[in-house]
Structures are given as structure tokens and as C-alpha cells.
Amino acid sequence: EIVMTQAPATLSVSPGERATLSCRASQSVSSDLAWYQQKPGQAPRLLIFGASTRATGIPARFSGSGFGTEFTLTISSLQSEDFAVYYCQQYNNWPPSTFGQGTKLEIK
Amino acid sequence: QVQLVQSGAEVKKPGASVKVSCKASGFNFATFGFNWVRQAPGQGLEWMGWISPFNDNTKHAQKFQGRVTMTADTSTSTAYLDLRSLTSDDTAVYYCARDHDSTGAMDVWGQGTTVIVSS
Numbered sequence: 061e062i063v064m065t066q067a068p069a070t071l072s073v074s075p076g077e078r079a080t081l082s083c084r085a086s087q088s089v090s091s092d093l094a095w096y097q098q099k100p101g102q103a104p105r106l107l108i109f110g111a112s113t114r115a116t117g118i119p120a121r122f123s124g125s126g127f128g129t130e131f132t133l134t135i136s137s138l139q140s141e142d143f144a145v146y147y148c149q150q151y152n153n154w155p156p157s158t159f160g161q162g163t164k165l166e167i168k
Numbered sequence: 169q170v171q172l173v174q175s176g177a178e179v180k181k182p183g184a185s186v187k188v189s190c191k192a193s194g195f196n197f198a199t200f201g202f203n204w205v206r207q208a209p210g211q212g213l214e215w216m217g218w219i220s221p222f223n224d225n226t227k228h229a230q231k232f233q234g235r236v237t238m239t240a241d242t243s244t245s246t247a248y249l250d251l252r253s254l255t256s257d258d259t260a261v262y263y264c265a266r267d268h269d270s271t272g273a274m275d276v277w278g279q280g281t282t283v284i285v286s287s
Contacts, residue, residue, distance in 0.1 A: 094273035096213075103263055103280055104205075104213065109273035116275075147213055151272025156229040157203070159213040 062086050062150050066160035072168040075138050081163045083131040083148035092152035095124055095133045098162075099144045107146075108133065135165075143167050170194035172264055172278035179284045185252040188281045190264030197245035198222050201267035203274055204238065204249045206260040214260075218267070219247060254285045 063086040073079045083093070091111040096104035106115040108124035111131060121136040135142055148160040175189040190202065204216040217228030221240035228236050237250040247264055262281045265274035 092272060096274075098213075103277035104265075104274075105277070106268065106273055106275045109268055109271055109275075115268070115273075149213075149215075149273070154215075154272065155217070155227040157215040157218075157272060159215065162212045 061156060062089060062153050062158050064148055064150055064158050064160035066146075066148060066163045068163060069161070070164045070166060072166050073138055074168045075140060077138055077168075079135040079138055079142075079165055081133040081135075081146055081165070083126075083133070083160050085129045085131075085150055087153070088128045089150040089152035091127055092150060093124075093126065093131050094149045094151065095122075096147045096149065097142075097144045098147065104147065138165075140167075170276055172266065172276055174262075174264060174278040174281045177282040177284070179286065180254050182255055182285055182287055184254050184285075185250060186254060186258075186283050188249045188251075188262050188264075188283070190247040190249075190278050192245040192247070192266070195266075197240075198242045201270065202238075202240065202247045203265045203267065205263045205265055205274070207263070207280075208257075208260040211260075216249070216262075221247065251283075254283075256285050258283065259285045 065084045067082045093111045095108040098104040112124045123134045145162045151157045173191045198221045201220045203218045219226045219238040226238050240247045264278040266276040268275035
């Protein structure tokens with residue numbers, strides 16, 4: 061089973077600033093990596109798939125990068141609605157598909 | 169519009185079974201795969217399994233071996249998750265989620281079904 065590790069667990073950033081979230085895989089997942097945003101009481105929302113492709117309707121301030129074992133989600137200028145928990149997921153080697161433990165992005 | 173609507177909350181006793189439904193609308197149900205993902209209170213996301221309604225092919229996480237059954241009814245565009253021998257550790261919100269273009273990413277999610285296991 062591929063273990064996904066996200067860092068940091070909590071990230072405090074001011075509105076308007078840039079946020080950088082990391083995700084590491086225990087072995088290569090190629091570019092089979094997705095990012096999700098989840099707000100309290102809501103289902104997750106797909107942001108990025110294929111490591112760097114934005115899903116339909118996702119603003120351009122969200123970008124993903126990386127390949128193999130190291131991945132990054134960058135939010136270029138944080139808006140109030142971006143404060144949430146973010147998860148990465150690998151779907152290269154499954155079952156099982158696996159998620160990271162999440163990064164909580166909070167207002168500084 | 170494209171959506172997945174799940175069945176309502178359930179309260180079960182330890183040892184019982186639960187069946188959660190996920191009704192699709194706004195797209196061709198049979199041409200997509202569907203995942204089941206759960207989230208225990210205050211915890212992260214856990215992938216449970218996947219089904220293709222096209223050929224009833226399924227895959228699941230090893231930890232659920234022998235306890236989980238996933239089915240799909242193309243006539244009603246509904247996917248089902250059946251989980252048996254429930255324990256308190258199964259208390260969670262259960263989500264169904266559509267495969268994005270067979271990539272493995274999940275682009276449409278149901279609203280979630282809360283399952284509480286308590287004596």
C-alpha cells in the first residue's frame with residue numbers, strides 16, 4: 061500500500077498571501093495524483109487531477125505540480141473561501157487508492 | 169444537473185449490517201466507475217472500494233475483505249454499499265464518488281451518509 065504524507069498538518073496564512081501544501085508518496089505514483097478541498101460538513105471537492113490539471117470550474121489561483129513522489133498544491137492569493145482542509149490522493153497503484161492525512165489551511 | 173444523492177442517516181447496533189445507496193442523475197451511469205470513501209469523525213478520508221456498473225467489476229481495500237459488497241443497478245442508476253459485522257470503528261460518513269474519466273480521481277461526490285454504530 062502506498063502511504064501518502066502531507067505537510068504541514070496545519071498551515072496559517074493571511075488572506076492574499078500564497079499557500080504551498082506538500083504531499084509525498086512512499087513510492088512513485090507517476091502523475092496519478094489528485095488534490096481535494098473539504099470544508100466542514102461538506103463532501104470533498106476535486107481541485108486537481110493528473111498532478112497538475114485543474115478540474116472544471118476551479119479558479120486559476122489553484123495550481124498543482126510534481127511527479128513521482130513529491131507533489132505541491134499552490135494557492136497563489138488566498139481568498140476567504142479557500143480556508144479548508146486539503147487532501148492528496150494517489151490512484152496509480154490500487155487497490156487501495158490512498159489519501160494523505162490532510163492539511164488544514166487556517167487564517168493567520 | 170450532474171449529481172449523486174445518497175440515502176439517509178443510519179443508526180445500527182454492533183454486529184448489524186448497513187446498506188447505503190447512491191443515486192446518479194444527469195449523466196450516463198453505466199459508463200462511469202464509482203468509489204466509496206468514508207470519513208470517521210474528525211478524521212481523514214479512507215478509500216473503501218470501487219465498482220464499474222458496466223460489467224460489475226469491483227475492487228476493495230483489503231481491510232474490508234469479507235465485510236463489504238458493492239453493487240450497481242443500471243436500471244435505476246443506483247450504486248450500493250453493503251457493510252456487514254459493524255463495529256463502533258465503522259461509525260463514519262460514507263461518500264460515493266464518481267470516477268473522473270476513468271482516471272481514478274473523483275469528480276462528483278454524494279452528500280454523504282452518516283452511519284452510527286452504537287449499542
